[in-house]
């Protein structure tokens with residue numbers, strides 16, 4: 001992941017969009033999408049001597065048929081129809097775990113160099129499960145929830161598993177060697193930096209709607225996940241302590257089973273039956289709840305506190 005040279009990014013990209021919107025056509029921000037449903041399916045190899053060739057073929061297929069989908073325009077800022085291109089969020093929204101390289105701008109939109117594609121490939125292949133292709137996050141996030149997809153801040157892009165994009169990606173995942181492209185269990189890492197920069201100052205220290213802040217009651221002891229700074233931000237040691245205490249109350253990867261997210265959630269919205277403190281969220285659609293859930297799933301990291309929903 002390369003986050004160094006993103007300074008330019010979004011502004012120019014948006015400018016690109018409005019320029020195009022201005023002349024009323026939506027073309028050019030990326031390679032054409034035709035053909036995405038027509039790609040030749042890859043074949044999985046069972047012969048170990050062809051492993052390198054298989055790997056190369058899988059990468060070439062990805063580069064030709066899948067990577068361009070990330071650039072494909074699907075609406076533009078200010079538009080009411082359609083979602084923005086994947087790159088709008090997955091290049092420039094810096095707190096998202098699934099982050100792609102910044103494409104170089106070309107006459108017909110954007111493209112990645114082969115070297116960049118290799119780095120993107122590293123990231124994208126973390127989102128697939130070749131042992132159980134249909135369960136891959138890469139397929140489930142853009143898929144509508146009614147069709148079995150997962151809730152996705154970026155919106156849903158495919159109404160059903162019949163969508164040609166879905167099919168092309170599924171073919172590709174099926175051809176990947178399972179031994180190498182199966183995610184390890186318990187790989188979820190809940191980010192400390194995000195706790196220190198966003199969760200503590202933005203959530204734990206501020207009471208909403210006149211309620212007491214978590215820090216009023218949870219500054220110390222068994223459930224002391226919200227220490228109070230001495231008139232300023234937490235020291236590193238205090239933040240470490242609060243974060244360590246919180247571990248007992250979260251299940252990495254599983255917000256639904258994390259007491260931290262259930263206790264202050266209203267029972268009508270699926271929260272715990274009792275909490276001697278406050279009900280901060282009425283239901284799970286609350287943007288703050290969603291953002292914290294994404295953090296517990298390991299999907300947001302770093303110091304950018306913008307909500308993900």
Ligand code: HEC
Nearest residue numbers: 084085086089097098137138141152153154157294299308
């Ligand atoms: C409007 C912003 C936005 C757009 C556009 C968007 N996404 Fe996302 N996506 C997010 C955010 C934020 C997350 C992390 C929180 C979540 O899962 O909702 C995410 C998460 C994901 C994940 C899970 C990543 C992980 O680390 O587990 C995948 C896969 C994904 N997006 C794929 C796509 C694809 C493919 C497209 C384009 C077809 C796309 N997204 C478009 C904002 C966006």
Ligand code: HEC
Nearest residue numbers: 212213214217223249259260263264274275276277278280
């Ligand atoms: C007015 C005081 C008060 C406030 C404010 C408060 N709590 Fe609590 N909280 C309690 C008490 C007392 C308990 C222990 C009894 C219980 O479980 O209800 C508790 C328990 C919890 C637990 C379970 C702890 C465990 O060991 O199982 C969690 C998680 C929790 N609170 C989260 C929060 C969060 C997050 C906030 C801020 C949004 C918050 N609380 C605000 C008083 C408070």
